[in-house]
Amino acid sequence: MAELRTEEFQVNMGPHHPSTHGVCRLLLTLDGEKIIKVEPYIGYLHRAIEKICENRTYPMCIPILDRFEYVTAMSCNYVFSLAAERLAEIEVPERAEYLRVIMLELNRIASHMIFFGTTVMDIGALTPFLYALREREMIMDLFEMTCGQRLTYNYIRIGGVSRDIPKEFIPKCRETIKTIDEKIEEYKRLLNGNPIWKARTIGIGKLSPELAIAYGASGPILRASGVEYDLRRDDPYSIYDRFDYKIPTYQNGDVYDRYMVRLDEMQESCKIVAQALDGLPEGDIRAKVKPNFKPPEGEVYTRIENSRGEMGVHLISDGTNKPFRLKARGGSFAHLQLLPEISKGCLIADLVAIFASFDVILPEVDR
């Protein structure tokens, strides 16, 4: 075909756009429908969490960090508590560790449910979104009966957890993870055989393992590119070494693999929760921590495996009751950076699919 000269034009995608999952602005340079260039602009949700945490005592930081990554608020609670515990060298009681694992894994499932729903919706199927949220509600019920909140929990505290689970929790939790496990099989049946779904996801947004590592990708995105790396196993924390679970890894690094990794991960999380419920010991739920918690001077970088990859907290203490510096690191920050690299030359519809498959959540980027 002879080259006909056409004009490139620039379109703003966001900050108010249904598929940016929040307030991210992508400045697209387009030629027809083809994307020449993507420039992310962030900061529309920059709430200065790091600055205001320097102004709070340690226990007061936990509810603020809830809002750092509200879809998996348990992880935020946990990573901060872990950092503080490592600074002050606090031993956490056995039962608290088990409860933490149960909550973290349930929260991971809830977060992946949101991913599943929004991704499938962005590719055009509206119904699975509602199915995913229906299952998520069951987990919300469990959280609600434990800590009274649906989204921002403030449950995992320095030295343990805030309160014990009620009696009805265990049977209900078993039932929930059983249902969810079945439902995930149903999702797979619903979508994986669908030729449109396959055409829209397989081979789209390929991410090579080298590029993924160079750009600091982590979590499911790294695993979808064929790098078997999971901080639960490779940088052990809590009691994850006691459970038997697989680390789902796929090789192609496309949208489909990122989606499959997360679906499989939900099922693995169900397994971990079941084992943790079996092994749940009796005992204290919190170590003795003074209300005016003052860790000794020092600094620590703690990282855990969140549903969006490596979530880290760099905590510097100067011996007072307030953190001297708190730097929160979320997986999405690195992933959003990766977006311009792999979405060159694809169509708008693909960009939406890739963005969705990264499962970027904006407060984690903007903080």
Add this chain to the structure above:
Amino acid sequence: MTKEELKSYLESNYPELTYSESGKYDLLFIVEAQKLVKTCEKLRDDVKLQFNYLGNISGVDTTENYLTVYQIASISNKLRLDIKVILPHDNPSINSVQSVWPAANWYEREIWELYGIEIHNHDNLTRFLLPDDWDQGHPMRKDWDAPDFIRFPQK
């Protein structure tokens, strides 16, 4: 490689790195600002270490100095390491490690914006987290103040 082995390996093979006691859980080494990029390249290309993954870069204002802390990891060898650079309080500047880990791009932009640390050899230093018409300086600095920012007294 365990933590102790890594520490002794780094101490024997990397004279430019000095061990710091303040790191509580992970290893923390201090490097001079001029040697940063070279050392990082060496760490990344070292076959025994392969620190190919940059997790995070934090900027810190200690009121006497500025620090940038690089949290790096090796995916294949499952190692963790923190590298700290101490910068002077007047006109702090540092070389970009973007050539070593492309991931550094945004972290360095953030440090440039929030701490006012100059980054050399960076390809895209533009407004980032703050509003486009922001003119109130670098908010993460400890001495930063603004009318609607309330600082609580330290106990």
Add this chain to the structure above:
Amino acid sequence: MIATSVTFWLKDLLGSIGLSGDLLTIATYGILAVAVFSLLSVLALFLVWWERKVAGHIQQRFGPMRNGWHGWYQTLMDGLKLLQKEDILVFTRDRMVFFWAPIMCFVAAFAAYIVMPFGEGLIVADLNIGILYIVAITTFTIISLLMAGWGSNNKYALLGGMRSAAQVVSYEVPMVVSILIVVLSAESLSMVKIVEAQGGWIWNWNIFKIPVVGLVAFITYIIAAVAEANRTPFDLPEAEQELVAGFNIEYSGMKFAMFFLAEFINLFTVSAIAVTLFLGGWQGPGPASISFIWFFLKTFAVIFLLMLFRWTYPRLRVDQLMEFAWKFLIPLTFVNLIIAAVMKHFGWYLGN
């Protein structure tokens, strides 16, 4: 022409009060136009409500519940509300194009109903080029969408309009060729004749009458029709997740309502054509006076099928959509047409 035709009945009625000549014809068609419009408004209101109920039940919720029994007057409220909405006129728009696009969209959808046989004798005018006329007039929808996209001077709208033009144009060909198979079988373009040719038992319906070929033609027609009506999985022109709202992004109030109305009228049109061409139209047991019931039952069944598609499938990408049309659907329909012609020539048809 049968005397039971509603047009002739109306003509008689108007003739008896003293009208005659051209004025009589014009008055007759004028009254019928208003009648068809009323019917279509009610149908569109019902279809929107039904769509929301179907969507709700597929998604394990209820859909509208609060406004009347199971929300039966919900869409009426929506319409009344849209009537009260401000009409936003973007400064940079193209005045004429922006204004005429919704009108054209509605008129294109509305004018197709001249030749729609709702029942035996329930047809406005049995034009002898019936089906060709429908194909021609509904194509105006593309132009209106393109006009809407261009006239708004909005990049998302422009992309939506361009997409819809490319899409409808591509799916026009398989649709026309699928229709040709029926024309070949009935040897007429008149909608009434096509339906009458399918009288008698169920195997006289075109879908069964031409073994296999008829079924394939029906399926290709439905696929093309879904694309023509801009519904999922081919709803690219207004893909919410990609183009925010597509071609109608700048339209508000009544102008948007016209697009909305036209969309659902088109949905009914394509289903009614599918019924007329392939599923025997009004044919069914019972006297002629209840034939319209059969027509509506069948049409609603087809619409229900299209709704199921909409709420279960993901959306195709624009290049995949085009490739599917040009590389698969068009060759398939042409091969199908050749086979149908050969079968017709050798008389391998069922029935009649």
Add this chain to the structure above:
Amino acid sequence: MGLIKKLPVFAEKVPGGGIVTTSIEQVLNFAQAKSLWYLLFGTACCAIELMCTGASRYDFDRLGMIFRASPRQSDLIIVAGTITKKMAPRLRTLYDQMAEPRYVIAMGGCTIKGGPFYYDSYSVEKGIEHIIPVDIYIPGCPPRPESLLEGCLNLSKQIQKRKLGDWQEK
């Protein structure tokens, strides 16, 4: 244009005209109140609860509320989540671009007064009422879906109390 505003003036002169005005007013307000299409807009935590409210268990569609992605076609903007100083002008733009009559629900603590946590933050807008006029405030961090539904029902009641042509004043 805007003839409806003059209707009460005419109607007063006609005997029984008041009844006509009132009934038209009631019908129009009822239609508005029963068909609130909300703008798909959320910034932070509250957006997740907004999503949950649209989903199966709570189901906005029951009340006749569906989401529209374009502000031109929506009646209601549910400001779900923190509005920062960078986002504030964009929120104003969005509000400006909505077709009247338009309503605003401020959902969650951040939109009411800058949130329970961000009172000393340099980048958070302390309440959206200095950006756009608000009809309903829903407290909570984030509010539960039930309270959002309650807020929407209250808005619906509020709309039904309006006088003819009132919405033009805003």
Add this chain to the structure above:
Amino acid sequence: MVSEYISVLIFILAGIGIVLFTFFLARLIRPSNPYKEKNVNYECAETPIGDSWIKFNNRFYIFALIFVIFDVEAVFLFPWAVAFGKLGLYALVEMILFILILFFGIFYAWQKGALKWV
């Protein structure tokens, strides 16, 4: 006596009339408050960059061109289909040839990459 095709004209006029009437009705009761910020183009709450009336990517037009060929073909096929019974074997063979020639056309376009999107 006008033919029944006048119905098309009447329906189109009636359609336009009905829509204009509803627009008029809406004009009576809707509020109207245009101001500068409201009437700028919506582009995800940002100010639009540049005009959207530009030389657009030609992809869309190529499909339109190919479509014209096929639609003209369909127009030829309609009379053939109607009169098929009377024409016999000759028409059948003729039309198969005609379709095949067009097929070569589409394959040519396919080979040349005209059916590829990007």
